[in-house]
Amino acid sequence: MKKRLKWSAMLLLAMMLVLSACGGNGNSSKQSANSNNGNTSTNQPSDTGSDKEPVTIEFMGHGNPNEKSIFEKLIASFEDKYPHVTVKYTSVPPGEYSQKLTTLISSGKAPDVFYVGGSEFYRFAEAGTILNLQSYLDGTELFEQDNVWKPALDRYRYNGEKVGSGDLYGLPKDVGPWSFVYNKTLFDEQGIAPPPAAAGEWTWDDMLAAAKQLTIDQNGDGKPEQYGVAAYTLESAVWANGGNFIDYETGEVLVHEPAFYEAMQFVADLTLVHKVSPNVEAEQSMNGYTxxxxxxLAMFAMGPWDQPAFWELPFEWDVAAWPASPATGETATWLGSMGFAVSNKSNHPQEAFDLAAFLSLDEYGQRQNYELGQAVPNLIDMAKGEFLEADKAPASRQVFLDIIEDYGRPDVPAFSKDTQWIDLFWQQASRVWNGEVTAQQFTADIQPKMQELYDKFNK
Incomplete structure (x- = not known):
C-alpha cells in the first residue's frame, strides 16, 4: 500500500512538471492568458514576467517638469506590467542632455534606454553604439508597422550608409507636429475671424493683416503690450515658398536661392517693418512662450507636448494650419521626433527593448501619453479615433494629423550626421533679424561656408 501511494505521488509530481513546462518559460497559465505576449487591449496593465529574476535598467531622457511627471507615471505603469523590472529614470535638463549622454557613452556607462534624435541617431547607428531592434520587433505582437506613422519610423531606420531606410535602430518617442496656435479670445475681442484649420486657406497676407490689428500699444510709448505673432518658424516660410535649406540627395546647400531668402526676409520684416512681432530687446524682456x-500674444507656435500647460490657461485657444505663401499657395511646417534607443552594451537588452516598446507602441502606454498631453499617439488607429474625439483643447486637433500626413517635413538636421553647417546658419542669422543685412546679402555670404562644412563632415 505504501509503495502504491509513493508511486502515485511520484506520478502526480511528474505530471505537474510536464504541465508547468508547457506553460512556456515557467509562466503560469493565468499570466499567459492575461499578458497576450505583452500586448493588452484593456485599460489596465497586465502582469507580465512576475516570476522572472528581478532586473534593474536605466533610462535617461530630458524635458520640462511636465514631461518628467508624465514619464514617471508611464514608467510606473510599465513596472506594473513587468513587475520583475525596476526602471531607474533620470531626467536631464535639455541643454545638458547631449553632453551628459556623450560622456556616459564614452565612459562605457550608457543607460540601457535613452532619447536619441537627429544627428546623434545617425552617428550612434553608424558607430554601433545602439542596438539593431529589428529582431526584437519581429518577435513582438506590439509592433504593427502599418499602424505606426511612417514618417516617425523612417527617422530611426539605418541601412549601413544612410538614415531613412533599412532596419529600425530606434522607436519613436513621438512624432511632433509643430503647429500654429492662436489665442481665440483675443481674436474674438477684435472681431477677427480666426485662422482656419485647413491648409492653404490663409496666406501670409491674411496673417499679417490680422497681426496688425492684434498688436496693441496700450500706453502709447511705442512698445506694444500685446503682439500679433511671435516665433514664426523660418522652416515653415521657406518650405511654403518653394525653397529648401539643402538637397540631401546631392548634398547642395540651397539657402542662397530666391525662394529661400525672400521667405527669410518676410519673417524678418514681421519685426523690422511691420512691428507685429517682438524685436530682440522685447524678446529678452519677455519671451514669446511667456x-x-x-x-x-495672439499667434505663436506649439508642439503637442505644450498641451498640459496650455490646458491651464484662462482663455480659449486653438491650432490652425500654418499660413500659405502667396507665391505658391503651399503650407508647410516641420515635423519633429525624438526616439528611444537601446544601448548595444545593455546587460538586459530584452527588458530595455520592452521599456522602449512600451513607451513607444503599447496601447495602454500610448493612451496614457496622449491623455496626459505628452504627444499625438504613435498608433494611427488611436490617433484617428479616440485622440480626435477627446474633449480637451485644441478643438481642431485634426491639424496635428494633417501635419503628420500631408505637409510636415523632417526638421532640417534630421539626416545629417554632423550639424556644423546648419549650426553656423543659426548662429549668424541674427544679422538678418536685427536688420544689419538683408536676407539676400546674408544667404549669399554664408552659403559657401555652409557648403564647405557640410562637404567636410558629412560626405
Missing part, C-alpha cells in the same frame, strides 16, 4: 501664456 507672452502667450500671459495672454499678450
Amino acid at each position: 507672452r502667450f501664456l500671459n495672454g499678450q
Whole structure:
C-alpha cells in the first residue's frame, strides 16, 4: 500500500512538471492568458514576467517638469506590467542632455534606454553604439508597422550608409507636429475671424493683416503690450515658398536661392517693418512662450507636448494650419521626433527593448501619453479615433494629423550626421533679424561656408 501511494505521488509530481513546462518559460497559465505576449487591449496593465529574476535598467531622457511627471507615471505603469523590472529614470535638463549622454557613452556607462534624435541617431547607428531592434520587433505582437506613422519610423531606420531606410535602430518617442496656435479670445475681442484649420486657406497676407490689428500699444510709448505673432518658424516660410535649406540627395546647400531668402526676409520684416512681432530687446524682456501664456500674444507656435500647460490657461485657444505663401499657395511646417534607443552594451537588452516598446507602441502606454498631453499617439488607429474625439483643447486637433500626413517635413538636421553647417546658419542669422543685412546679402555670404562644412563632415 505504501509503495502504491509513493508511486502515485511520484506520478502526480511528474505530471505537474510536464504541465508547468508547457506553460512556456515557467509562466503560469493565468499570466499567459492575461499578458497576450505583452500586448493588452484593456485599460489596465497586465502582469507580465512576475516570476522572472528581478532586473534593474536605466533610462535617461530630458524635458520640462511636465514631461518628467508624465514619464514617471508611464514608467510606473510599465513596472506594473513587468513587475520583475525596476526602471531607474533620470531626467536631464535639455541643454545638458547631449553632453551628459556623450560622456556616459564614452565612459562605457550608457543607460540601457535613452532619447536619441537627429544627428546623434545617425552617428550612434553608424558607430554601433545602439542596438539593431529589428529582431526584437519581429518577435513582438506590439509592433504593427502599418499602424505606426511612417514618417516617425523612417527617422530611426539605418541601412549601413544612410538614415531613412533599412532596419529600425530606434522607436519613436513621438512624432511632433509643430503647429500654429492662436489665442481665440483675443481674436474674438477684435472681431477677427480666426485662422482656419485647413491648409492653404490663409496666406501670409491674411496673417499679417490680422497681426496688425492684434498688436496693441496700450500706453502709447511705442512698445506694444500685446503682439500679433511671435516665433514664426523660418522652416515653415521657406518650405511654403518653394525653397529648401539643402538637397540631401546631392548634398547642395540651397539657402542662397530666391525662394529661400525672400521667405527669410518676410519673417524678418514681421519685426523690422511691420512691428507685429517682438524685436530682440522685447524678446529678452519677455519671451514669446511667456507672452502667450500671459495672454499678450495672439499667434505663436506649439508642439503637442505644450498641451498640459496650455490646458491651464484662462482663455480659449486653438491650432490652425500654418499660413500659405502667396507665391505658391503651399503650407508647410516641420515635423519633429525624438526616439528611444537601446544601448548595444545593455546587460538586459530584452527588458530595455520592452521599456522602449512600451513607451513607444503599447496601447495602454500610448493612451496614457496622449491623455496626459505628452504627444499625438504613435498608433494611427488611436490617433484617428479616440485622440480626435477627446474633449480637451485644441478643438481642431485634426491639424496635428494633417501635419503628420500631408505637409510636415523632417526638421532640417534630421539626416545629417554632423550639424556644423546648419549650426553656423543659426548662429549668424541674427544679422538678418536685427536688420544689419538683408536676407539676400546674408544667404549669399554664408552659403559657401555652409557648403564647405557640410562637404567636410558629412560626405
